[in-house]
Amino acid sequence: xxxxxxxxxxxxxxxxxxxxxxxxxxxxxxxxxxxxxxxxxxxxxxxxxxxxxxxxxxxxxxxxxxxxxxxxxxxxxxxxxxxxxxxxxxxxxxxxxxxxxxxxxxxxxxxxxxxxxxxxxxxxxxxxxxxxxxxxxxxxxxxxxxxxxxxxxxxxxxxxxxxxxxxxxxxxxxxxxxxxxxxxxxxxxxxxxxxxxxxxxx
Numbered sequence: 001x002x003x004x005x006x007x008x009x010x011x012x013x014x015x016x017x018x019x020x021x022x023x024x025x026x027x028x029x030x031x032x033x034x035x036x037x038x039x040x041x042x043x044x045x046x047x048x049x050x051x052x053x054x055x056x057x058x059x060x061x062x063x064x065x066x067x068x069x070x071x072x073x074x075x076x077x078x079x080x081x082x083x084x085x086x087x088x089x090x091x092x093x094x095x096x097x098x099x100x101x102x103x104x105x106x107x108x109x110x111x112x113x114x115x116x117x118x119x120x121x122x123x124x125x126x127x128x129x130x131x132x133x134x135x136x137x138x139x140x141x142x143x144x145x146x147x148x149x150x151x152x153x154x155x156x157x158x159x160x161x162x163x164x165x166x167x168x169x170x171x172x173x174x175x176x177x178x179x180x181x182x183x184x185x186x187x188x189x190x191x192x193x194x195x196x197x198x199x200x201x202x
Contacts, residue, residue, distance in 0.1 A: 003194040004034035006083040008091040013045025015089035020052045022187030030194035035081035071096035107147035110186045115143040119152035129170040142181035144189035157189040
């Protein structure tokens, strides 16, 4: 029985595309990409999903007065898609405790650094790579982890290191981390989770 996976997005959807491509290559035998939920109208990730034949839904953050209301709307969308697992793929909203509790050890996130470095509140997108370059690290990378109530604080599933090269800009480093780590790790981690290979790992 395939596990139903719903991907939460806000932007271009490059990590979503990595999952779509991995599924097409037969690398996600335990997972079905059952739906894509976007926090923004017009996110290009929605086009990627439609092209792949994946149902989509938009749950715009600005349509909800409070964080609690938005969390309820996200839970309702996940329930409509009958989600077994949830992937955060460039979803620019920190899920509230109720969502995390409802999907305990069933939400995974990809973070563009080697946690515990360059993570936590405010560390997303280019900010992460700017911080890595400012600190002068020689190696960075990406982490896929379970989501809990602490930002980037859940159990690590997989990590991959990526070299920082002389002359790197945040944009150049971001692209290398995506290509060499994020797009490689996310499908692998999702298959580990959906296949039950992580059961018992606490």
